[in-house]
Amino acid sequence: MKSLIFNLLITFLLLFFAVISMPCYANLTENFRWSLDGSARLNQNAALDNTSRIYALGLDTHKVFTNSNGDIGYGVGQLYWTKLSNHMPVPFLFTNKDDSEFIIREAHLNYTAGPDWLPNIRVGHFTLPFGLEESIDTNGRLLDYYLGKNLGSKLDWGLSLNKVINKIEYNVSYTLGGKDKAKSVDGSYAITGRVGSLSHLDFVIGLSIFDGEIDGYSRKRLALDWQYYWTTWGLLGELALGEDDKQNQSWQKEKYGLIELNKTAINEQLKLYSQLIIRDRESQNSADKLVNIGFSYQFNTQLELSMSGGQQINNPASGKKQQLARVQVRYRY
Protein backbone atom coordinates (compact mmCIF):
# COMPACT_ATOMS: atom_id res chain seq x y z
CA MET A 1 0.00 0.00 0.00
CA LYS A 2 2.75 2.46 1.01
CA SER A 3 4.87 1.77 -2.07
CA LEU A 4 1.74 2.23 -4.17
CA ILE A 5 1.15 5.62 -2.55
CA PHE A 6 4.77 6.60 -3.10
CA ASN A 7 4.55 5.61 -6.78
CA LEU A 8 1.34 7.60 -7.09
CA LEU A 9 3.10 10.63 -5.60
CA ILE A 10 5.89 10.43 -8.15
CA THR A 11 3.45 9.83 -11.05
CA PHE A 12 1.36 12.79 -9.96
CA LEU A 13 4.37 15.10 -9.79
CA LEU A 14 5.54 14.03 -13.27
CA LEU A 15 2.05 14.52 -14.73
CA PHE A 16 1.64 17.88 -13.01
CA PHE A 17 4.87 19.23 -14.44
CA ALA A 18 4.08 17.71 -17.86
CA VAL A 19 0.80 19.61 -17.89
CA ILE A 20 2.28 22.91 -16.77
CA SER A 21 5.09 22.65 -19.31
CA MET A 22 2.48 23.07 -22.07
CA PRO A 23 2.19 26.63 -23.45
CA CYS A 24 1.33 28.66 -20.40
CA TYR A 25 -0.35 31.99 -19.93
CA ALA A 26 2.18 32.84 -17.31
CA ASN A 27 5.83 32.09 -16.94
CA LEU A 28 7.26 30.88 -13.67
CA THR A 29 7.54 34.31 -12.08
CA GLU A 30 3.99 35.36 -12.90
CA ASN A 31 1.20 34.57 -10.45
CA PHE A 32 4.01 33.95 -7.99
CA ARG A 33 3.96 35.23 -4.44
CA TRP A 34 6.95 35.12 -2.17
CA SER A 35 7.76 36.55 1.19
CA LEU A 36 10.58 36.46 3.71
CA ASP A 37 9.02 35.55 7.02
CA GLY A 38 10.97 36.13 10.22
CA SER A 39 9.92 35.70 13.80
CA ALA A 40 11.40 35.78 17.29
CA ARG A 41 9.54 34.07 20.11
CA LEU A 42 10.23 34.23 23.84
CA ASN A 43 8.82 31.55 26.10
CA GLN A 44 8.65 31.61 29.89
CA ASN A 45 7.79 28.13 31.16
CA ALA A 46 7.09 28.45 34.88
CA ALA A 47 6.57 24.70 35.40
CA LEU A 48 10.12 24.04 34.19
CA ASP A 49 11.42 27.37 35.50
CA ASN A 50 12.90 27.96 32.07
CA THR A 51 13.12 30.86 29.63
CA SER A 52 13.71 29.97 26.01
CA ARG A 53 13.68 31.53 22.58
CA ILE A 54 12.82 30.32 19.08
CA TYR A 55 14.00 32.22 16.02
CA ALA A 56 12.70 31.44 12.54
CA LEU A 57 13.57 32.92 9.18
CA GLY A 58 12.04 31.46 6.09
CA LEU A 59 10.80 31.78 2.56
CA ASP A 60 7.05 31.49 2.07
CA THR A 61 5.98 30.99 -1.56
CA HIS A 62 2.76 30.46 -3.49
CA LYS A 63 2.44 29.91 -7.23
CA VAL A 64 -0.67 29.53 -9.39
CA PHE A 65 -0.03 27.42 -12.49
CA THR A 66 -2.14 28.32 -15.52
CA ASN A 67 -2.48 27.61 -19.22
CA SER A 68 -4.79 29.01 -21.90
CA ASN A 69 -7.74 27.05 -20.51
CA GLY A 70 -7.35 28.52 -17.04
CA ASP A 71 -5.82 27.47 -13.75
CA ILE A 72 -4.23 24.04 -13.47
CA GLY A 73 -3.44 24.21 -9.80
CA TYR A 74 -1.22 25.87 -7.27
CA GLY A 75 1.80 25.11 -5.18
CA VAL A 76 2.89 26.23 -1.73
CA GLY A 77 6.50 26.00 -0.52
CA GLN A 78 7.74 27.08 2.90
CA LEU A 79 11.33 26.52 4.00
CA TYR A 80 12.40 27.92 7.39
CA TRP A 81 15.70 28.04 9.20
CA THR A 82 14.74 27.60 12.84
CA LYS A 83 17.02 28.12 15.83
CA LEU A 84 16.29 27.09 19.40
CA SER A 85 17.84 28.77 22.37
CA ASN A 86 17.57 26.88 25.67
CA HIS A 87 14.24 25.41 24.54
CA MET A 88 12.85 22.52 26.60
CA PRO A 89 11.38 20.06 26.05
CA VAL A 90 13.29 19.65 22.79
CA PRO A 91 10.87 19.41 19.82
CA PHE A 92 11.14 16.24 17.71
CA LEU A 93 12.78 18.04 14.78
CA PHE A 94 15.79 19.05 16.88
CA THR A 95 18.56 17.18 18.65
CA ASN A 96 19.23 19.51 21.61
CA LYS A 97 17.87 22.63 23.30
CA ASP A 98 20.13 24.98 21.29
CA ASP A 99 19.90 23.20 17.94
CA SER A 100 19.10 24.81 14.58
CA GLU A 101 17.58 23.14 11.54
CA PHE A 102 16.15 23.88 8.10
CA ILE A 103 12.50 22.87 8.31
CA ILE A 104 9.98 22.35 5.56
CA ARG A 105 6.59 23.50 6.74
CA GLU A 106 4.02 23.31 3.94
CA ALA A 107 5.28 22.04 0.57
CA HIS A 108 2.57 20.79 -1.74
CA LEU A 109 0.93 20.97 -5.14
CA ASN A 110 -2.83 20.98 -5.53
CA TYR A 111 -4.22 20.03 -8.94
CA THR A 112 -7.53 21.88 -9.43
CA ALA A 113 -8.26 21.69 -13.16
CA GLY A 114 -10.31 18.52 -13.23
CA PRO A 115 -14.00 18.36 -14.15
CA ASP A 116 -16.60 19.16 -11.48
CA TRP A 117 -16.98 15.53 -10.44
CA LEU A 118 -13.23 15.02 -9.94
CA PRO A 119 -11.70 16.09 -6.62
CA ASN A 120 -8.67 18.33 -6.50
CA ILE A 121 -5.55 16.27 -5.84
CA ARG A 122 -2.94 17.51 -3.38
CA VAL A 123 0.50 15.96 -3.05
CA GLY A 124 3.28 16.88 -0.67
CA HIS A 125 3.76 17.99 2.93
CA PHE A 126 0.58 19.55 4.26
CA THR A 127 -1.48 20.16 7.38
CA LEU A 128 -3.67 17.18 8.20
CA PRO A 129 -7.32 17.98 7.41
CA PHE A 130 -8.87 17.74 10.86
CA GLY A 131 -10.96 19.99 13.06
CA LEU A 132 -10.67 23.75 13.37
CA GLU A 133 -7.17 23.82 11.90
CA GLU A 134 -8.59 22.91 8.47
CA SER A 135 -10.08 26.38 8.04
CA ILE A 136 -8.01 28.44 10.51
CA ASP A 137 -4.32 28.39 9.77
CA THR A 138 -2.10 28.60 12.87
CA ASN A 139 1.21 28.15 11.05
CA GLY A 140 3.85 30.29 12.78
CA ARG A 141 1.35 31.82 15.22
CA LEU A 142 0.94 31.59 18.98
CA LEU A 143 -2.72 30.69 18.47
CA ASP A 144 -2.96 26.92 18.46
CA TYR A 145 -5.66 24.28 18.11
CA TYR A 146 -3.35 21.47 19.29
CA LEU A 147 -3.62 19.40 16.13
CA GLY A 148 -0.13 17.98 16.61
CA LYS A 149 -0.80 16.91 20.20
CA ASN A 150 -4.14 15.40 19.30
CA LEU A 151 -3.08 13.41 16.23
CA GLY A 152 0.66 12.95 16.78
CA SER A 153 1.64 15.34 14.00
CA LYS A 154 0.33 18.56 12.53
CA LEU A 155 1.85 18.06 9.07
CA ASP A 156 2.68 14.95 7.10
CA TRP A 157 3.74 13.80 3.63
CA GLY A 158 1.16 12.18 1.39
CA LEU A 159 -1.77 12.95 -0.85
CA SER A 160 -5.24 14.31 -0.35
CA LEU A 161 -8.47 14.61 -2.30
CA ASN A 162 -10.25 17.89 -1.68
CA LYS A 163 -13.01 20.02 -3.17
CA VAL A 164 -15.53 22.75 -2.49
CA ILE A 165 -18.91 21.71 -3.88
CA ASN A 166 -22.11 23.74 -3.53
CA LYS A 167 -22.71 23.86 0.23
CA ILE A 168 -20.00 21.44 1.31
CA GLU A 169 -16.22 21.22 1.35
CA TYR A 170 -14.21 18.11 2.01
CA ASN A 171 -10.61 17.05 2.33
CA VAL A 172 -9.48 13.44 2.81
CA SER A 173 -5.84 12.44 3.00
CA TYR A 174 -3.62 9.40 3.13
CA THR A 175 -0.21 10.26 4.52
CA LEU A 176 2.86 8.26 5.40
CA GLY A 177 3.06 9.08 9.11
CA GLY A 178 6.73 10.04 8.90
CA LYS A 179 5.95 13.66 9.91
CA ASP A 180 8.93 15.56 8.44
CA LYS A 181 10.17 12.47 6.56
CA ALA A 182 8.59 11.63 3.19
CA LYS A 183 8.37 7.95 4.06
CA SER A 184 6.63 5.52 6.35
CA VAL A 185 8.60 4.88 9.55
CA ASP A 186 8.10 1.43 11.17
CA GLY A 187 4.72 0.99 9.53
CA SER A 188 3.47 4.50 10.24
CA TYR A 189 0.50 5.89 8.30
CA ALA A 190 -2.38 8.33 8.76
CA ILE A 191 -5.85 8.49 7.24
CA THR A 192 -7.42 11.84 7.98
CA GLY A 193 -10.55 13.50 6.68
CA ARG A 194 -12.95 16.32 7.29
CA VAL A 195 -16.26 17.23 5.68
CA GLY A 196 -17.89 20.49 6.60
CA SER A 197 -20.08 23.39 5.60
CA LEU A 198 -18.48 26.25 3.65
CA SER A 199 -15.69 27.72 5.76
CA HIS A 200 -16.31 31.37 4.81
CA LEU A 201 -19.79 31.45 6.34
CA ASP A 202 -20.75 32.84 9.76
CA PHE A 203 -21.68 29.38 10.98
CA VAL A 204 -19.40 26.50 10.06
CA ILE A 205 -19.69 22.93 11.21
CA GLY A 206 -17.42 20.03 10.38
CA LEU A 207 -16.96 16.34 11.08
CA SER A 208 -13.44 14.84 11.11
CA ILE A 209 -12.00 11.37 11.33
CA PHE A 210 -8.49 10.09 11.96
CA ASP A 211 -6.97 6.63 11.98
CA GLY A 212 -3.23 6.37 12.10
CA GLU A 213 -0.02 5.20 13.63
CA ILE A 214 2.65 7.80 14.23
CA ASP A 215 5.74 7.37 16.46
CA GLY A 216 4.50 3.95 17.57
CA TYR A 217 1.19 5.39 18.78
CA SER A 218 -2.00 4.14 17.18
CA ARG A 219 -4.79 6.70 17.36
CA LYS A 220 -8.41 6.81 16.31
CA ARG A 221 -10.43 10.00 16.45
CA LEU A 222 -13.89 11.26 15.59
CA ALA A 223 -14.36 14.99 16.00
CA LEU A 224 -16.95 17.69 15.63
CA ASP A 225 -15.89 21.29 15.14
CA TRP A 226 -17.89 24.45 14.81
CA GLN A 227 -17.45 28.20 14.38
CA TYR A 228 -20.05 30.85 14.94
CA TYR A 229 -19.40 34.53 14.24
CA TRP A 230 -21.62 37.38 15.27
CA THR A 231 -20.42 40.87 14.34
CA THR A 232 -16.88 41.02 15.77
CA TRP A 233 -17.27 38.06 18.12
CA GLY A 234 -16.49 34.42 17.43
CA LEU A 235 -17.40 31.29 19.37
CA LEU A 236 -15.45 28.22 18.26
CA GLY A 237 -15.30 24.69 19.49
CA GLU A 238 -13.89 21.25 18.83
CA LEU A 239 -14.80 17.98 20.50
CA ALA A 240 -12.80 14.85 19.69
CA LEU A 241 -13.45 11.35 20.99
CA GLY A 242 -11.13 8.46 20.39
CA GLU A 243 -8.62 6.02 21.71
CA ASP A 244 -4.87 5.61 21.79
CA ASP A 245 -2.69 2.52 21.85
CA LYS A 246 0.97 3.00 22.68
CA GLN A 247 3.10 0.26 21.10
CA ASN A 248 0.37 -2.39 21.05
CA GLN A 249 -0.27 -2.36 24.81
CA SER A 250 -3.96 -1.62 25.21
CA TRP A 251 -6.44 0.88 23.84
CA GLN A 252 -7.09 3.81 26.16
CA LYS A 253 -10.07 6.07 25.62
CA GLU A 254 -9.39 9.78 25.21
CA LYS A 255 -11.61 12.86 25.04
CA TYR A 256 -10.45 16.25 23.92
CA GLY A 257 -12.47 19.43 23.94
CA LEU A 258 -11.66 23.03 23.09
CA ILE A 259 -13.87 26.07 23.31
CA GLU A 260 -12.74 29.52 22.21
CA LEU A 261 -14.26 32.95 22.50
CA ASN A 262 -12.60 35.58 20.35
CA LYS A 263 -13.06 39.23 19.56
CA THR A 264 -11.67 41.16 16.61
CA ALA A 265 -11.38 44.94 16.35
CA ILE A 266 -13.40 46.38 13.46
CA ASN A 267 -10.18 47.34 11.66
CA GLU A 268 -8.89 43.75 12.18
CA GLN A 269 -5.60 44.91 13.68
CA LEU A 270 -6.29 43.59 17.15
CA LYS A 271 -7.47 40.04 17.78
CA LEU A 272 -8.15 38.68 21.27
CA TYR A 273 -8.94 35.12 22.22
CA SER A 274 -9.51 32.94 25.24
CA GLN A 275 -9.60 29.16 25.21
CA LEU A 276 -10.56 26.40 27.58
CA ILE A 277 -9.03 23.04 26.72
CA ILE A 278 -9.98 19.79 28.42
CA ARG A 279 -8.15 16.55 27.81
CA ASP A 280 -9.45 13.45 29.56
CA ARG A 281 -7.45 10.23 29.29
CA GLU A 282 -8.65 6.88 30.61
CA SER A 283 -5.19 6.26 32.06
CA GLN A 284 -5.32 9.43 34.19
CA ASN A 285 -7.32 9.96 37.38
CA SER A 286 -8.55 13.40 36.37
CA ALA A 287 -8.85 15.47 33.21
CA ASP A 288 -6.25 18.10 32.34
CA LYS A 289 -7.80 21.54 32.07
CA LEU A 290 -5.94 24.42 30.52
CA VAL A 291 -6.92 28.06 30.02
CA ASN A 292 -5.22 30.15 27.33
CA ILE A 293 -5.59 33.84 26.67
CA GLY A 294 -3.82 35.77 23.98
CA PHE A 295 -3.87 38.57 21.49
CA SER A 296 -2.23 39.58 18.24
CA TYR A 297 -1.76 43.10 16.95
CA GLN A 298 -1.07 43.62 13.25
CA PHE A 299 0.71 46.97 12.83
CA ASN A 300 0.56 46.73 9.02
CA THR A 301 0.78 43.98 6.40
CA GLN A 302 4.26 43.10 7.62
CA LEU A 303 4.61 43.47 11.34
CA GLU A 304 2.70 41.55 13.99
CA LEU A 305 3.10 41.35 17.75
CA SER A 306 1.40 38.56 19.66
CA MET A 307 1.35 37.41 23.27
CA SER A 308 -0.27 34.50 25.01
CA GLY A 309 -0.48 32.99 28.46
CA GLY A 310 -1.57 29.49 29.43
CA GLN A 311 -2.38 28.13 32.86
CA GLN A 312 -3.40 24.64 33.92
CA ILE A 313 -6.35 24.87 36.31
CA ASN A 314 -6.51 21.31 37.66
CA ASN A 315 -3.92 19.76 39.96
CA PRO A 316 -1.89 17.25 37.94
CA ALA A 317 -0.51 14.08 39.48
CA SER A 318 3.03 15.39 38.89
CA GLY A 319 2.23 18.38 41.11
CA LYS A 320 3.53 20.95 38.63
CA LYS A 321 0.90 22.90 36.76
CA GLN A 322 1.58 23.96 33.20
CA GLN A 323 2.19 27.68 33.09
CA LEU A 324 3.51 29.23 29.90
CA ALA A 325 3.84 32.86 28.79
CA ARG A 326 4.94 33.67 25.25
CA VAL A 327 5.68 36.78 23.20
CA GLN A 328 6.31 36.78 19.46
CA VAL A 329 7.31 39.39 16.92
CA ARG A 330 6.75 38.40 13.32
CA TYR A 331 7.84 40.34 10.26
CA ARG A 332 6.98 39.44 6.67
CA TYR A 333 8.83 41.19 3.87
Add this chain to the structure above:
Amino acid sequence: MKILLTLLSKTLLILVLLMLILPSGNVNAIAYCSLRDPVAQISQLYPQKTNQLSIVKTVNDNTRAQVQIALPSNDLHFSELGQHTLYIAMLGKESLGYIHVRSEQSDWGLVEIVWAIDKDLKITNFAFQRCRSPKKKIAQEIGFKNIFIGKNYQELKGLLSNDGVTAKKEVLEKVQQAPELANVVLRCALKTLLLTEMLWGDELEEL
Protein backbone atom coordinates in the same frame (compact mmCIF):
# COMPACT_ATOMS: atom_id res chain seq x y z
CA MET B 1 6.31 39.55 36.22
CA LYS B 2 9.74 41.14 35.95
CA ILE B 3 10.69 38.71 33.19
CA LEU B 4 7.54 39.52 31.27
CA LEU B 5 8.19 43.25 31.52
CA THR B 6 11.73 42.70 30.28
CA LEU B 7 10.40 40.62 27.39
CA LEU B 8 7.86 43.29 26.55
CA SER B 9 10.36 46.15 26.59
CA LYS B 10 12.78 44.18 24.39
CA THR B 11 9.96 43.34 22.03
CA LEU B 12 8.87 46.95 21.72
CA LEU B 13 12.45 48.00 21.02
CA ILE B 14 12.73 45.42 18.23
CA LEU B 15 9.41 46.58 16.78
CA VAL B 16 10.45 50.23 16.65
CA LEU B 17 13.78 49.31 15.04
CA LEU B 18 12.10 47.14 12.44
CA MET B 19 9.61 49.86 11.57
CA LEU B 20 12.40 52.42 11.18
CA ILE B 21 14.85 50.25 9.26
CA LEU B 22 12.77 48.19 6.89
CA PRO B 23 10.84 49.67 3.98
CA SER B 24 7.31 48.55 3.29
CA GLY B 25 7.03 45.51 1.05
CA ASN B 26 4.32 43.96 -1.08
CA VAL B 27 3.54 40.96 1.05
CA ASN B 28 0.33 39.58 2.41
CA ALA B 29 0.03 39.62 6.18
CA ILE B 30 -1.09 36.01 6.28
CA ALA B 31 0.98 32.96 5.41
CA TYR B 32 0.39 31.81 1.84
CA CYS B 33 -0.73 28.34 2.92
CA SER B 34 -3.93 29.97 4.20
CA LEU B 35 -4.86 31.54 0.86
CA ARG B 36 -8.20 30.25 -0.40
CA ASP B 37 -9.85 30.83 -3.76
CA PRO B 38 -13.53 31.85 -3.48
CA VAL B 39 -14.54 28.67 -5.31
CA ALA B 40 -18.12 28.46 -4.03
CA GLN B 41 -18.87 32.11 -4.84
CA ILE B 42 -17.36 31.93 -8.34
CA SER B 43 -19.59 28.92 -9.06
CA GLN B 44 -22.57 30.84 -7.68
CA LEU B 45 -21.88 33.94 -9.80
CA TYR B 46 -20.90 32.03 -12.96
CA PRO B 47 -22.69 28.66 -12.71
CA GLN B 48 -21.82 27.77 -16.32
CA LYS B 49 -18.06 28.29 -15.93
CA THR B 50 -15.78 25.32 -16.54
CA ASN B 51 -12.62 26.80 -15.03
CA GLN B 52 -11.07 30.03 -13.87
CA LEU B 53 -7.90 31.85 -14.85
CA SER B 54 -6.00 33.68 -12.10
CA ILE B 55 -3.98 36.83 -12.65
CA VAL B 56 -2.02 38.00 -9.59
CA LYS B 57 -1.06 41.67 -9.27
CA THR B 58 0.43 43.83 -6.56
CA VAL B 59 -1.48 46.51 -4.72
CA ASN B 60 1.19 48.80 -3.27
CA ASP B 61 1.47 52.21 -1.64
CA ASN B 62 1.42 53.88 -5.06
CA THR B 63 -1.87 52.16 -5.87
CA ARG B 64 -3.22 53.23 -2.51
CA ALA B 65 -2.27 56.86 -3.23
CA GLN B 66 -4.05 56.71 -6.61
CA VAL B 67 -7.20 55.41 -4.93
CA GLN B 68 -7.05 58.28 -2.43
CA ILE B 69 -6.81 60.78 -5.31
CA ALA B 70 -9.62 59.20 -7.35
CA LEU B 71 -11.87 58.73 -4.33
CA PRO B 72 -11.11 61.48 -1.81
CA SER B 73 -11.87 60.64 1.83
CA ASN B 74 -11.32 56.95 1.02
CA ASP B 75 -8.44 54.64 1.79
CA LEU B 76 -7.51 50.99 1.29
CA HIS B 77 -7.46 48.80 4.38
CA PHE B 78 -3.95 47.50 5.12
CA SER B 79 -5.05 43.97 4.31
CA GLU B 80 -5.80 45.19 0.78
CA LEU B 81 -2.12 45.87 0.17
CA GLY B 82 -0.02 43.00 -1.14
CA GLN B 83 -0.61 40.57 -3.97
CA HIS B 84 -4.19 39.93 -5.00
CA THR B 85 -5.91 37.78 -7.60
CA LEU B 86 -8.36 38.70 -10.34
CA TYR B 87 -10.16 35.62 -11.67
CA ILE B 88 -11.42 35.24 -15.23
CA ALA B 89 -14.45 32.90 -15.29
CA MET B 90 -13.91 30.58 -18.29
CA LEU B 91 -16.28 28.49 -20.39
CA GLY B 92 -13.76 26.36 -22.25
CA LYS B 93 -11.45 28.95 -23.76
CA GLU B 94 -14.05 31.72 -23.69
CA SER B 95 -14.00 34.41 -21.01
CA LEU B 96 -17.38 34.88 -19.34
CA GLY B 97 -16.39 37.78 -17.10
CA TYR B 98 -14.24 38.67 -14.15
CA ILE B 99 -14.28 37.97 -10.43
CA HIS B 100 -12.65 40.34 -8.00
CA VAL B 101 -12.73 40.01 -4.19
CA ARG B 102 -12.25 43.11 -2.06
CA SER B 103 -12.61 43.97 1.61
CA GLU B 104 -14.11 47.07 3.14
CA GLN B 105 -14.04 48.06 6.77
CA SER B 106 -17.40 48.31 8.49
CA ASP B 107 -18.85 48.53 11.98
CA TRP B 108 -18.90 44.71 12.01
CA GLY B 109 -15.30 44.17 10.96
CA LEU B 110 -14.19 43.62 7.38
CA VAL B 111 -16.87 42.92 4.80
CA GLU B 112 -15.47 40.78 1.97
CA ILE B 113 -17.40 40.94 -1.28
CA VAL B 114 -16.94 38.76 -4.35
CA TRP B 115 -17.77 40.93 -7.37
CA ALA B 116 -18.78 39.65 -10.80
CA ILE B 117 -17.77 42.15 -13.49
CA ASP B 118 -18.47 42.03 -17.23
CA LYS B 119 -16.03 42.85 -20.02
CA ASP B 120 -17.21 46.48 -20.05
CA LEU B 121 -16.27 46.68 -16.38
CA LYS B 122 -19.85 46.89 -15.16
CA ILE B 123 -21.04 45.10 -12.03
CA THR B 124 -23.15 42.07 -12.97
CA ASN B 125 -23.65 40.56 -9.53
CA PHE B 126 -22.00 40.11 -6.16
CA ALA B 127 -21.91 37.70 -3.24
CA PHE B 128 -20.58 38.01 0.26
CA GLN B 129 -17.54 36.02 1.23
CA ARG B 130 -17.81 37.47 4.70
CA CYS B 131 -20.35 39.86 6.13
CA ARG B 132 -21.15 39.85 9.82
CA SER B 133 -23.71 42.62 9.70
CA PRO B 134 -27.02 41.62 11.31
CA LYS B 135 -28.62 43.09 8.15
CA LYS B 136 -26.76 40.91 5.67
CA LYS B 137 -29.98 39.29 4.41
CA ILE B 138 -31.28 42.67 3.19
CA ALA B 139 -28.13 43.11 1.13
CA GLN B 140 -28.71 39.74 -0.53
CA GLU B 141 -32.15 40.76 -1.80
CA ILE B 142 -32.46 41.65 -5.47
CA GLY B 143 -33.83 45.13 -4.70
CA PHE B 144 -30.63 46.00 -2.83
CA LYS B 145 -28.39 44.38 -5.43
CA ASN B 146 -30.07 46.23 -8.30
CA ILE B 147 -28.72 49.52 -6.96
CA PHE B 148 -25.27 48.34 -8.07
CA ILE B 149 -25.88 45.82 -10.85
CA GLY B 150 -25.39 47.09 -14.40
CA LYS B 151 -23.36 50.12 -13.35
CA ASN B 152 -19.80 51.05 -14.22
CA TYR B 153 -17.36 53.10 -12.14
CA GLN B 154 -18.64 56.53 -13.26
CA GLU B 155 -22.27 55.55 -12.73
CA LEU B 156 -21.50 54.25 -9.25
CA LYS B 157 -19.50 57.36 -8.43
CA GLY B 158 -22.62 59.34 -9.26
CA LEU B 159 -24.33 57.60 -6.33
CA LEU B 160 -21.82 59.03 -3.83
CA SER B 161 -22.80 62.07 -1.80
CA ASN B 162 -20.49 65.06 -1.43
CA ASP B 163 -18.74 63.60 1.62
CA GLY B 164 -17.26 60.91 -0.64
CA VAL B 165 -17.99 58.00 1.69
CA THR B 166 -21.78 57.71 1.93
CA ALA B 167 -24.45 57.17 -0.69
CA LYS B 168 -26.83 59.94 -1.75
CA LYS B 169 -30.08 60.36 0.13
CA GLU B 170 -32.19 58.94 -2.71
CA VAL B 171 -30.09 55.76 -2.72
CA LEU B 172 -30.37 55.34 1.05
CA GLU B 173 -34.14 55.78 0.86
CA LYS B 174 -34.27 52.57 -1.20
CA VAL B 175 -32.49 50.64 1.57
CA GLN B 176 -34.06 52.23 4.61
CA GLN B 177 -33.22 49.32 6.90
CA ALA B 178 -29.58 48.92 5.93
CA PRO B 179 -28.05 52.30 5.04
CA GLU B 180 -24.66 51.53 6.60
CA LEU B 181 -24.36 48.33 4.61
CA ALA B 182 -25.30 50.18 1.41
CA ASN B 183 -22.50 52.69 2.05
CA VAL B 184 -20.01 49.86 2.62
CA VAL B 185 -21.06 48.00 -0.54
CA LEU B 186 -20.90 51.19 -2.62
CA ARG B 187 -17.39 52.09 -1.44
CA CYS B 188 -16.24 48.53 -2.04
CA ALA B 189 -17.75 48.48 -5.57
CA LEU B 190 -16.02 51.74 -6.49
CA LYS B 191 -12.61 50.61 -5.27
CA THR B 192 -13.05 47.23 -6.95
CA LEU B 193 -13.78 48.70 -10.38
CA LEU B 194 -11.07 51.34 -9.99
CA LEU B 195 -8.40 48.76 -9.07
CA THR B 196 -9.56 46.32 -11.75
CA GLU B 197 -9.01 48.94 -14.43
CA MET B 198 -5.85 50.36 -12.86
CA LEU B 199 -3.99 47.10 -12.23
CA TRP B 200 -5.47 44.48 -14.53
CA GLY B 201 -6.63 46.71 -17.43
CA ASP B 202 -3.78 45.82 -19.80
CA GLU B 203 -4.15 42.05 -19.33
CA LEU B 204 -7.92 42.19 -19.73
CA GLU B 205 -7.62 44.06 -23.02
CA GLU B 206 -5.41 41.28 -24.39
CA LEU B 207 -7.89 38.52 -23.54
